[in-house]
Amino acid sequence: MKTCLVFILILELVQYSIATELTFELPDSAKECFHEEIQKNTSCTLEYQVVTGGQYDVDVTLEDPKSNVLYKQVRMQFDSHNFVAQEHGVYKVCFSNEFSTFSHKLVYMDFQVGDEQPLPGVGEHATVLTQMESSAQDIHKSLSSILDYQTHHRLREAQGRKRAEELNERVLWWSIMETLAVITIAFAQVFVLKNFFTDKKPNTQFK
């Protein structure tokens, strides 16, 4: 009985996993793949967002162990995809920037496999939860979603901030260029006009 219980627990635990959140750089014309071993019937969520670079787009493919494409998106900025693993094996997620020849990108990925790991020792007894425990669980869930929203907010903010920094720099360079252009054109105009009139003079004399 005991061993059986432990076994069930372990089996149950195999299904639980931790979410992996990674932010990585994707150089131009590069492809980055991540693999994850997933048990059968585990529900998984793949989320990604391009933080900076180019048009903020990336090609994403998700393949199952038999190399069938489960999910494919071309030039997406961000998305979230839910799926249930149909079989046990290694699933592969690839982010590709192969269409882009010069823009370097920053990609955030969150790959959540299974449910959250329970606290050790919590939830293994069959008794009904006390009110205190169930409210603790509710608060935990709400706080988890707050953390999740914060992550999204942080990414959005990073996107906005980086774009603002880019804009700031561009305005600086553009104004410098524009000023230089105005000065050059002013001098060039005078020079051309002067030339125009000095060229005319010998003609009138020739007549």
Added chain:
Amino acid sequence: MFKNSVYISLITFFVLFNACSALYFHIGETERKCFIEEIPDETNVVVNYKVELYDPRSGGFMPSSTGIGMHVEVRDPDDKVILSRVYSAEGKIFFTSHLPGEHVICMYSNSTAWFSGSQLRVHLDIQVGEHAINYGEIVQKEKLSELQLRVRQLIDQVDQITKEQNYQRFREERFRQTSESTNSRVLWWSVTQTAVLLIMGTWQMRHLKTFFEAKKLV
């Protein structure tokens, strides 16, 4: 007794599970791989990794026996190295951020050109903030009851949210500064541009006028 054995099996399982079933990717032996973690200050980060070497004989990936090591480097937002060491093929790295911002975690193997061309499989798991807390350890050390443990987790989460919120304010300030700088740059640029145009125009007129007068065209 039964409870104890469950704990032990749970804990060993967590350890085993953490070590063997993380996300993995492939890199060349001389390649360098970096990940960026944007985190508030005073946040704990735990990095678990395991490296396997491609074995041409079996066509699979084997835990390396040749003593391959990973060089792990962590840089803070000011680009200062806060951690740079060579670890073995499997390891757990722990650090706490002191500055808020983007921390870059880079990994590359210490292999020489001897094996070059071979592939490495790196299992990686990065946990940040309250996810980095090992509750199994806390249960063992502090002997907390179930409810206490739950509350403990809630406290950790709220702490994390507070830190994140603080960091949010910090970044918002930077964002605002950038926007204000853009705003003032646009303003000053338009003022300067108008001035430059007026000066150039007047100069052109005066110059041409004297020129025409000198040429007796007017």
